[in-house]
Amino acid sequence: MPSYQAPLRDIAFVAHELLDLGSHYQQLAGCEALDPATFDAIVEEGAKFAAEQLAPLNAIGDQHGCRWQDGRVSTPPGFAAAFRQFAANGWLGLDKDPQYGGQGLPPSLGFVIHELLCSANHAFSQFPNLTGGATSTISEHADEALRQRFLPALIEGRWSGTMCLTEPHCGSDLGLLRTRAEPQADGSYRISGSKMFISAGEHDLTENIVHLVLARIDGAPAGVKGISLFVVPKIRVEADGSLGAANGVSCGSIEEKMGLHGNPTCVLNFDDACGYLLGEAHRGLNAMFTFINESRLAVAQQAQAHAETAFQGALAYARERLQMRATPRLRPELPADPIIGHADVRRMLLTQKAYAEGGRMLTYACAQQVDRLHHAVTPAARAAAARRLALLTPIAKGILSEAGNEAAQLGIQVFGGHGFIREWGMEQIARDVRITSIYEGTNTIQGLDLLTRKVFADGGEALAELLAEIEDFTRTAAAPAELVRPLLEQVNAWREVSAWLHERSGSDANLVGASAFDYLMLAGYTLLGYLWLRAACQAEQALANGSGEADFYQGKRETARFYLQRLLPRAALHRTLIESGSANLMSIADSAFAR
Known part of the structure; x- marks a missing residue:
């Protein structure tokens, strides 16, 4: 089984030498105090948590998986305790608004920590990643009353979040969705319908789960122009933020998947569930794109992280595995040489290295634009960042998910027959990374978005x-x-x-x-x-x-x-x-x- 070690030297190269984040932070409102030494210290702590707490749970999560029984989902052993520790250490609020309990640090620092989580344990990383996306979407589109009601508990980690788009009949064609929203006299809505492929839709890590749900208000126009976005908690939340009665949200099943067994992919049923409109009526897809775009960048990092772990495992194996004689000989005193001396093995290793390290450059460059989008001093600078980020996001998601899949296959190939066997860990990487070219919009959808929009x-x-x-x-x-x-x-x-x-x-x-x-x-x-x-x-x-x-x-x-x-x-x-x-x-x- 491969042993993950955070590539701290390469992270420092990209952050400080290539992108000069220290000078970059000096130009952003509220980020001036983050100097390179503090940046490195935070990243080192994140690396320690990833390597010591999350990496050992990766194979456990894959082998044990999540279990569904009577609408309840239990996560693999160790996941709940790790999430509680992660939340207690303040990682969920690293780049969130201090007004609601966050630390207000730049998003790019959160990107670095997210890479470490994905590399150590992709399945686990989905829980904080989705919670962060829900937090960002509520922060940007909710009124102050909803922010006060939901954000503190999400940032603290007492609650988690999800994104509920897809339905069994519509897939990515969201204009076909049927989930209904019926207005109520108190300003809330009754949400009814079914959603599928909901990552982390039900679990035992937190006391409540906050679902962001796309639905159609009665009488709304057909197609995507009639979609609205709602905050629908698993357990009702009172105006003061305290928990009330159970809401009409249930988990009908979880999927039996090719990979990511440590994170439940759920069918969720909403039966007259109480929800709250997020943003403007009939403009829900616009609001949800805050979550979708953040998730697309997260997927790019997930794929890059798998390229990194596949490379680490293949490199260590290639240095030790003796097969045939290299030109020139690396170990002439032995009957065979380490396979790293063979040209084609180097081709595979260099491809993995190029994707892992190039992908790191690309995702951190995107993160720099996210920093500017939220913290640049002038409106013109924020607009320029939004324009560049819109262009880069589908490219990063597309190329890195394809590259991550290729790097995983090359990892199996370097190991030869051993790569096909579970105990070496390469086949889990290949299974887990496969979803990255599919979810948050398949790569053809990314290409269409890039070209047309x-x-x-x-x-x-x-x-x-x-x-x-x-x-x-x-x-x-x-x-x-x-x-x-x-x-x-x-x-x-x-x-x-x-x-x-x-x-x-x-x-x-x-x-x-x-x-x-x-x-x-x-x-x-x-x-x-x-x-x-x-x-x-x-x-x-x-x-x-x-x-x-x-x-x-x-x-x-x-x-x-x-x-x-x-x-x-x-x-x-x-x-x-x-x-x-x-x-x-x-x-x-x-x-x-x-x-």
Whole structure:
């Protein structure tokens, strides 16, 4: 079983050297007191909790799973105690509003802690992650009375939160949802309907669970324009925040899943449950996107975290496993060499390393924009952050969930037959990470969102800003031309294929749908290439200055070379696939699929 150790040196590299978060915090309102030393101390404490408390529960959660009986769900042994300790240590309120019991620290620090939780125990991390999303959504969209009623207990960890969107018949097509909301004389609503695929929808970790539920008020317009968002607690909450009687919320079952056994995925039934309108009527999906976008970034981190743990396990195994003779020999005194000496094993390890460390750069860069969105001093700076974050979010979720799945499969491959056996832990990583390319919108949905709502909708303005930033960096980048050139080629390809799609989509109704996934991958590979080039330049500077950590910086430089020369070229394939059009998908008649 792999033993997780937080990559504190690489976290420090990204936070302090690549993104310079210390200077970044000095420019944000209310964040000036967070200096690099304090940042590191908090991260080290989070790493200790993740490694000592959560990682040992990871296999237990997978093997024991969650149990449903008579509407109640019990979590795996140790989960409840770990959650209570996590809450008691104040982690749930790290970046939340001090007015309601939070500590008011920047969101980017919370992102770092979230990565540690996901790497140590993805299933456990879902509980605080969903609670944080519910807290953020209530903070942004509720009136003050609802904030006072719900936020303190959520931030303290006495209650947890969920997101209730999907129904059995509608999946991601939320315009079809049937859950009803009937207005009451006291201003509340009666919520009736069923939701499915609700992560952490019922459990034994907290005394109450606060569900954010999409429903349609009686008489509302059809489609997504008629959806509203409601706060529906499992146990009723009085005006003073105290608990009342049981609400009409029950768990009908939990799913038997491929992975993430330590977190229950529930069917929830709402039977005249008391709920409270969150935000404006008929604009619930707009309000829920606060939660959805936060969750999409969380999913990107979950996938990146699995790339990290798969890499850690595969690297340790490759250093010890003796098989055949390497060129040159690593251990000539032995009949065989460690497999890390073989070229193809290095290909797999470097791919994992490039995804784990590149993904860390990307998620922390997104977190920097979240900081600016909430704490920048000027409205213009906050608007610029919102525009950049909207562009980056689907890319990060899409490319990193695909990369995390690939890294997990490569982990199994490095282990060979042992990777297929439960005791080594690789097969659990592969099962747990698989959901990341599906939930919070499949990656085709991310591609459609990127193309239609982020690139086409503003005439390509936000994309043009990003591509100009990349090109500006390459003009002064202290990197060899053979590394800069392939990045510039893909930047130009990204620009050209965007224009090509916009021009031709009007005459081909299926072109955007046929191209969305490949467009997302082209964007993701190119964006990671930009970050790896920046990392290579930072490493070259450190080496030129005589750093005493030559191995670390040489590893960073050579991983950048590997990425730019061996992984970035995949973007060109995705352009080719896009430009093949939609006819090769749509010309076949439905009947021709028959066997």
